[in-house]
Amino acid sequence: MRTTPIDNILPLLSKVKQRQPGQWSACCPAHDDKGPSLSIRELPTGEILLFCFSGCGASAILAALGLDFKDLYPPREPSGREPNRYPRLLTAGQALELLETEARLVAVAAANVLHGVMLHQPDLDRLTQAAGRIAWLREEASALGAHRHD
Numbered sequence: 001m002r003t004t005p006i007d008n009i010l011p012l013l014s015k016v017k018q019r020q021p022g023q024w025s026a027c028c029p030a031h032d033d034k035g036p037s038l039s040i041r042e043l044p045t046g047e048i049l050l051f052c053f054s055g056c057g058a059s060a061i062l063a064a065l066g067l068d069f070k071d072l073y074p075p076r077e078p079s080g081r082e083p084n085r086y087p088r089l090l091t092a093g094q095a096l097e098l099l100e101t102e103a104r105l106v107a108v109a110a111a112n113v114l115h116g117v118m119l120h121q122p123d124l125d126r127l128t129q130a131a132g133r134i135a136w137l138r139e140e141a142s143a144l145g146a147h148r149h150d
């Protein structure tokens, strides 16, 4: 029986939950994850995209699972072309989802300040983290763009 990458990866993860067809969430194996921070997406080609909302890189996630980048791709068809093996870490939709979450956080903090609610050090740390995540997304997006010109 031929197995697809998703069949190999899902049993290795904990708290796996299907969110919609082709998309799952699970605990990230690369950090001490309380809630499911890991998004797993199966593309129509069978290729898997992994994205940790806490910022773990795909290589760290794969290492924690004992897998390699090639495990994210379906076996090559005998007649097929060599698939594009550049490891894409997130889809545009996932990037926007993360941006939306971080933007909402900043808006909530701003509303709190407006209403005279004191922000504390953890709030400030979280806001700094939001800025860091957005900067990381920009780097990620420009890395993808640069690769496409190869």
Ligand SMILES: [Zn+2]
Pocket: 028, 029, 030, 031, 033, 037, 052, 053, 054, 055, 056
């Ligand atoms: Zn993680």
